[in-house]
Every structure is written in C-alpha cells, then in structure tokens.
Amino acid sequence: MSDQADSQRPRILRLYNLYRVVLGFCLALLTNTAARDGLLQLSNPQLYEIASWIYLLVNVLIAVLLHRGRRDLHLFLVSVLDIFLLGIIFYAAGGPGSGFGNLLLIPVAIGNILLHGRIGLLLAALASLAIIYLTFYLTLSYPGVSQGYLQVGVLGCIYFAVAMFVQRLSRRLRQSESLAQQQAASLASLEKVNQLIIHRMRTGIIVVGTHNKVLQANEAAAQMLGKPIIRGMNIEELAIGLAQRLRQWEETPSIRAMPFHNHSGGTEIMANFKPLATDSEETVLIFLDDNTQIAQQAQQLKLASLGRLTASIAHEIRNPLGAISHAAQLLGESGELPAADHRLTEIIQQHSKRMNKVIETVLELSRRRPSEPQLVDLGLWLEQFVADFSAGSPQEDRLELDIAGPGIQTRVDPYQLSQVLDNLCRNALRYTDTASPYKTIWLRLYLQADSELPTLEVIDHGPGIAEEHVPHIFEPFYTTHASGTGLGLYISRELCESNQARLEFEPMLPRGCCMRITFAHPKRLL
The missing domain is CATH 1.10.287 (Helix Hairpins)
Incomplete structure (x- = not known):
C-alpha cells in the first residue's frame, strides 16, 4: 500500500472499530425478548445471545488494544473474525430471512479498502462460503425453515461485486491522491525555488499589506535599508523616506518618486511601486534599486x-x-x-x-580601465599601502593608521583604490598644518554601527576648505591651488563610484578636513 493510503488507514480503522462496537451494542440489545418482540424471530435465541455478547466484548477489546494496528495480518484477522462472528449471528437469527447477511457487506467493503488484491477478494469468498454453508446447515438442523439458496447466492455475488467495486474505487482514489501529492510537492519545490530567487535578487522586494504592514521582504531590501525587516512591522518604522514616497505614489501614481537615503552613509535607493489585488486584501509590491548602480x-x-x-x-x-x-x-x-x-x-x-x-x-x-573588484581585507591592505607610501615620501610626511578591528572586508579594485587613496593622502599632506616639523594625517578604518558598511576616513588638521568652495570641490577643473589641475578629487570620486563606494567631504572642528570613503557591503556583488 502506498504512503498516502497508509496515512488514511488509522482513521478508517478507528471508524471501523467504532462501527463494530456500536453494532455489537445494538445486537446485544436484541438479546432482550421485549426489545426484539415483533422485530426478529430467532431460530436459536441462546446461541444468538452468546454470539452477540462475544461480538460486543471482542470488538471492545480490539478497539482498545489494536486501535493502532497497521499490519495487513492484523487487519485480515480482524476482518475474518468479524465475518465468523457475524456468520454465527446470521445462523442463530434464522438465516437469509433475518436480513443479517447484509451485515457482512461492511467487513467485506472495509477489508477491501484496507487490504488490496487477492487478499481482499478472499474476504468476499469467505463471507460467501460462510452464509452458503450456514444456510445449508440451517435447513438440515431446522427443516421447517424456508430454503433461501437463491437469496444467499445473490448475496454472495453482491459480496464479490462490492469487493471489486471498492478495490477499483480505492485504487483510483490512491492514484488521485498520489498525483495530488506529487503536484503539491512540485508546487512546494517551485515555491522554494521562487523564494530562493527572490531572496537572492539584487533588487530589493517588499510586499506591503493593509495599514502599511510589511508582509514579506527579501535579503536585498534589508541590506539596502540597513536594518532587519520583521514581518508585520509598519513601513514607517522601517524607512520614513520609503513611507513618504509610498504615500506620494498613492496620491499621484504618475509622478516618479525621488531617490532617498535611509540612514547616514547608506546607499541611494530608488523605489518603484506596483499594486497587487488579492482575494484577502489590497497589497503593494515595492521594488528597491540601488541608484548608485x-x-x-x-x-x-x-x-x-x-x-x-x-x-x-x-x-x-x-x-x-x-x-x-x-x-x-x-x-x-x-x-x-x-x-x-x-x-x-x-x-x-x-x-x-x-x-x-x-x-x-x-x-x-x-583611457581608464574598467574596475575589477575583488574581496579585499582592508586592514591588511592599508598596512601595506602605508608602508609603500611612506617609503616613497619625505621623512616629514607621516601617516597614522587606526583600524577598529580585524577582518573588515569589501569588494573593490585594489589598483583603483590605491589611486584614490594616494591622491587623497597627497592632497591632505599638501594642505595640512605646516607649523609642525612633521606633516601628519590619519587613516581611520571602521564599520558603521547602523549599516555595518566598511568606512575609511582620511583626516588632516590643516586650515580646512572654505565654505564657499565645498559645493564645487568634486567638480572637474575646479581648483584653488595655483598649480592644481582640478581633476584629482573628481577622478577619485569617479573611481569610487565605479566600485560602488561613495567619497564624501566632512569638515572637522575646530579645523581640518575629513574625506570619507564608504565601501559596499562585502556580500554585495558588484
């Protein structure tokens, strides 16, 4: 028997046990003369009473002790015992005329549901032989009893018909159930594949239901927003900028939403919205794209x-x-x-x-070549960079390295990063404080607390950049130095963007400059 049928067998067996107990209780009630008066004319009341009480007690014991039995041998013995006891009751009740021969249909039918093939037909044969033999023996024991051989023969044919019909029907049900389970397994497998694809997509996906509650989100969305996404949280708790653009889209869907940053140093995110109509509620599908790409x-x-x-x-x-x-x-x-x-x-x-x-x-x-990003341990790389830079610089130029911890990694082109950092360091040394005999700048590497993005800062304590020049420092050919070309910071920012990093300026107080490089997450594919 298949696994699907095995899963239904305990339930069918419990119902069959309950039926036999109820039937035994009803047969035991008919042992009372007043209860069966006018309903049943017994040929052997004493045998009927003994067989009925035995039938009830045996089925109660079977229901209690063998309610979990799943072996074919147990089920076959129970069905044979049922046929045997009901056959004795059939004989004691007066044979074919009592109508008790119909009670054997249930054990034959249930036996063919639980047992298949020849063993199921064997139950029909045993039931047919039992009633035929008992009818013949009844006519010999009680000559006055009418002979019902034709009725018994028809009943025996019905047993076989029921057995074959039940087997055919149960076979089709098993095939349908097997096909349904295969389709369910295929759908479950397909759903897992879809879930895996969605979670591995570089595009962030968020499904928002009624009251702006998050129903589902993938890993890329959590990385872009810089915080874990919990099912059921409000979209405003997740990203205020995203909630504002969702309201704007709901009011005027034709206007394209502007990109936003969810946190300081986070990626620039572009949100697109798509309505989804379901049977239960109105949902919105949100696509998040990294605008830096x-x-x-x-x-x-x-x-x-x-x-x-x-x-x-x-x-x-x-x-x-x-x-x-x-x-x-x-x-x-x-x-x-x-x-x-x-x-x-x-x-x-x-x-x-x-x-x-x-x-x-x-x-x-x-002629700049395309970036070739690779996984880089920034701490080890910076130590080598400082050693190489110091070897080719005057002795009064000093680089102080501050690394927050080991194992800070990102995906970047090492050659282009070297170009950027060399340019930033030379700019910082050029504008640093000249009152001291040594010109010192600081390289500080750490992970941002909220987004866990690797961050590198180049810090000097020079005079700083005048406020009117700050908006233009990354523009090409803009310079305040007499011999400058105005392309150093512009090229540095371009190289950072080609590696999905951001180069930003921040003034230091009371004086100085900080050039901050925020790198991409090491798990992000460039």
Missing part, C-alpha cells in the same frame, strides 16, 4: 563620450603646446634677451608644463 552606468556612458572628446582635443592641443614650449625655451637661451623678457619666457614655460599636466590627466581619465 544606475548612476554608475550613466557615468560610464558619460566617461566614454568624454574620453573620445578629450582624446581628440588633447591630441590637437599637445603638438602646438609642445612647439610653444620649445620656442620659449630657445628664446630664453638667447643672450640678447632683456631680463624682463626672460621672465616672460619662464611664465610661458611654467604654464605650458601645467597645461601639459592637465592634458596627461585628461588622457589618463579617458
């Missing part, structure tokens, strides 16, 4: 266009600039040139070198 793609297109343009312009400028510089150099070597004109040639040389440096920087920007 979209900005990164746009930036790549912008840089590609800028690279083609600057490469052609730089080529056209570089040759005339070289001729101007060479001519100024020859002119400065002339002995007949006045001192004032010598100063003019030096100015020409100085600005030619500056322009050439700008051209080289622009060409480097246009």
Whole structure:
C-alpha cells in the first residue's frame, strides 16, 4: 500500500472499530425478548445471545488494544473474525430471512479498502462460503425453515461485486491522491525555488499589506535599508523616506518618486511601486534599486563620450603646446634677451608644463580601465599601502593608521583604490598644518554601527576648505591651488563610484578636513 493510503488507514480503522462496537451494542440489545418482540424471530435465541455478547466484548477489546494496528495480518484477522462472528449471528437469527447477511457487506467493503488484491477478494469468498454453508446447515438442523439458496447466492455475488467495486474505487482514489501529492510537492519545490530567487535578487522586494504592514521582504531590501525587516512591522518604522514616497505614489501614481537615503552613509535607493489585488486584501509590491548602480552606468556612458572628446582635443592641443614650449625655451637661451623678457619666457614655460599636466590627466581619465573588484581585507591592505607610501615620501610626511578591528572586508579594485587613496593622502599632506616639523594625517578604518558598511576616513588638521568652495570641490577643473589641475578629487570620486563606494567631504572642528570613503557591503556583488 502506498504512503498516502497508509496515512488514511488509522482513521478508517478507528471508524471501523467504532462501527463494530456500536453494532455489537445494538445486537446485544436484541438479546432482550421485549426489545426484539415483533422485530426478529430467532431460530436459536441462546446461541444468538452468546454470539452477540462475544461480538460486543471482542470488538471492545480490539478497539482498545489494536486501535493502532497497521499490519495487513492484523487487519485480515480482524476482518475474518468479524465475518465468523457475524456468520454465527446470521445462523442463530434464522438465516437469509433475518436480513443479517447484509451485515457482512461492511467487513467485506472495509477489508477491501484496507487490504488490496487477492487478499481482499478472499474476504468476499469467505463471507460467501460462510452464509452458503450456514444456510445449508440451517435447513438440515431446522427443516421447517424456508430454503433461501437463491437469496444467499445473490448475496454472495453482491459480496464479490462490492469487493471489486471498492478495490477499483480505492485504487483510483490512491492514484488521485498520489498525483495530488506529487503536484503539491512540485508546487512546494517551485515555491522554494521562487523564494530562493527572490531572496537572492539584487533588487530589493517588499510586499506591503493593509495599514502599511510589511508582509514579506527579501535579503536585498534589508541590506539596502540597513536594518532587519520583521514581518508585520509598519513601513514607517522601517524607512520614513520609503513611507513618504509610498504615500506620494498613492496620491499621484504618475509622478516618479525621488531617490532617498535611509540612514547616514547608506546607499541611494530608488523605489518603484506596483499594486497587487488579492482575494484577502489590497497589497503593494515595492521594488528597491540601488541608484548608485544606475548612476554608475550613466557615468560610464558619460566617461566614454568624454574620453573620445578629450582624446581628440588633447591630441590637437599637445603638438602646438609642445612647439610653444620649445620656442620659449630657445628664446630664453638667447643672450640678447632683456631680463624682463626672460621672465616672460619662464611664465610661458611654467604654464605650458601645467597645461601639459592637465592634458596627461585628461588622457589618463579617458583611457581608464574598467574596475575589477575583488574581496579585499582592508586592514591588511592599508598596512601595506602605508608602508609603500611612506617609503616613497619625505621623512616629514607621516601617516597614522587606526583600524577598529580585524577582518573588515569589501569588494573593490585594489589598483583603483590605491589611486584614490594616494591622491587623497597627497592632497591632505599638501594642505595640512605646516607649523609642525612633521606633516601628519590619519587613516581611520571602521564599520558603521547602523549599516555595518566598511568606512575609511582620511583626516588632516590643516586650515580646512572654505565654505564657499565645498559645493564645487568634486567638480572637474575646479581648483584653488595655483598649480592644481582640478581633476584629482573628481577622478577619485569617479573611481569610487565605479566600485560602488561613495567619497564624501566632512569638515572637522575646530579645523581640518575629513574625506570619507564608504565601501559596499562585502556580500554585495558588484
């Protein structure tokens, strides 16, 4: 028997035991002469009384002791015993005319539900033989009793018909149940796959029900919002910015929501909404996308266009600039040139070198290779960077390293990170306090408490940046230094964005600057 039938067998057996106990109780009641007066004419009242009480006691014991029996042998013996005792009661009640032969239909039917194949048909054969033999023996013992061989023969045929019908019906039910269970298993497996896909998606997904309660969310949504998502929590508890954009969408669905930051240093998130109508409640499906990735793609297109343009312009400028510089150099070597004109040639040389440096920087920007991120232990990498930087810098330039703990990792291109940090450190040393004989800057590495994002700060205690210059420091070609190109911080931010990191400026009090790099989570795929 299949597992599905086995699961239903205890329930059917309990009902069968209950039926036999109730039947035995009813048969025992008919042992009372007053109760059966006018209802039943017994051929052997004494035998009927003994058989009825035995039938009741036996079935009570079976119901108590064998209510959990699942073996085919136990079930077969119970059915045979039932047929045997009901056959004796059939004989004592007067044979075919009493109608007790119909009571054998139930054990035959139940036996063919619980037992299949030939063993089920054997029960029908035993029941048929029992009533035929008892009818024949009854006519010999009591010649006055009417012969009901035809009725008994028809009843025996009914036993076999019931056995075959029940077997066919139970077989179909088992097949249907097996198919239903297979389909349920397939649906459960498909649901698990869907859940796995949803939880592994890089797009954050949140399902919001009535009263803005969170019904479901995936892992990417929790990472973007920077906090665990608990089923049933209000959307305002999760993200106030997201709740505001949800209300805005409900009022005017045609207006595209603006991106938002859920916490300081968090990723810039773009939210999109889709209504879902279900039978139980109105739900909203929220898609969260990391806007830095979209900005990164746009930036790549912008840089590609800028690279083609600057490469052609730089080529056209570089040759005339070289001729101007060479001519100024020859002119400065002339002995007949006045001192004032010598100063003019030096100015020409100085600005030619500056322009050439700008051209080289622009060409480097246009030829920049794509980032190749890899998992990096920032603590170990910084120790190596500080050693290499100090070896190539003057002795008065010092880098102090402060690492909050071991094992701080992120996914970043080490070569591009080295470019960014080298540029930030040299800028910090250039503008740091010159009153001390040593110029010191601090590198501080830690994990943000709320989002657990790796963060690196480059800190100096120089004069700082004037407030009017702060909004423009990351713009290309913007500089306050006479010999600067205005591309250092711009390129540094571009390199950070290509690695899904953010470069931000924060003033230090009472003086100084802090350049903060917030890296991507190490589990995020770039």
